[in-house]
Amino acid sequence: MIVKDIVNRFGLEVLSGKEGLDQKVMGGHCGDLLSEVMGNAPVGCVWLTVQGHQNIVAVATLREMAAVIITGGQTPDPETIQKADTENIPILLYPGLAFDLAGQLYEAGVKNMDT
C-alpha cells in the first residue's frame, strides 16, 4: 500500500509533500508526545497526531515516515506545510479522531513489522 492509496480510500486532504505520495506505507503510529514518537515510531509509518507545529516535520524526516496525518480537526501551521514540502513529507488531514482512523487503517492492512 502506498500513501496515495490511503488518501483515496479515506478521503484525506493532501496539504503538502505531493511528491511523497508514492511512498510505501510500512506501518502506523499514534502519538502526540514527540519524544515518544521519536523513540517508537516505525520507519515508513503513517503518523497520526494532533500536533501541527513545524517540529513534526523534523520528527517525520528523522524517523523516515511515509506521511503525517493530522487528526481531530486540527490544522498545521503554514510553516509546517512549507517545511514538509521541502522534505517531501506528505501532510494529510483527517477530520475525525485518531482512534477511528487507526482502526480503519489496521483493517485495511497497515500493520507494524519489527523495526
Add this chain to the structure above:
Amino acid sequence: MTDLKKIFHVKGNDFTHAGEASVNIKNMLKSIGLDPKLIRRIGVCGYEGEMNMVMHGGDGTLSIEINTDKIILYLDDNGPGIEDLELAMKEGYSTAKDEYREMGFGAGMGLPNMKKNADEFTISSKVGRGTQVKMVFSLNH
C-alpha cells in the same frame, strides 16, 4: 583518529530551525552509507539533544565526530544547567514550560531516549554554567 568533525550551532527558543542540525547529520551519514538503523539511533540522540538546548539550554552546539571505529555526538550548551542529574535521567521527569508541553515536548523522555540509543552516554552539568553530553556509537557491531 578523527576523520571528520562538524559543528552545528543551536539557538535557544528557536523553534523555526529546531531539528535542522539533526536532519543535516542524518543526511550526512546517509551519504556516507552508514547502516540505516545506526543512523536512526544517532538521529534520535541528536534530535533530543537539540530540542533540549532549544527548550532549556540557551545557545549551544551539537557536534559530530566520525572516526574509523566510532561516531561521537557532543552537546555543549550555556544554559542554566541541571540541578539533579539523577532525577533528570528519570523517565517522565521534566522541567519543560507548559507552552512546550502543549507542543508535545517535555515528556521527560529526552535524556533517557539518548541513553538508550547510544552505546556510551556521559553527561555533566553545572548550575549556572551549562550542560555537556557525550554519546558514543560503536561502528564495530
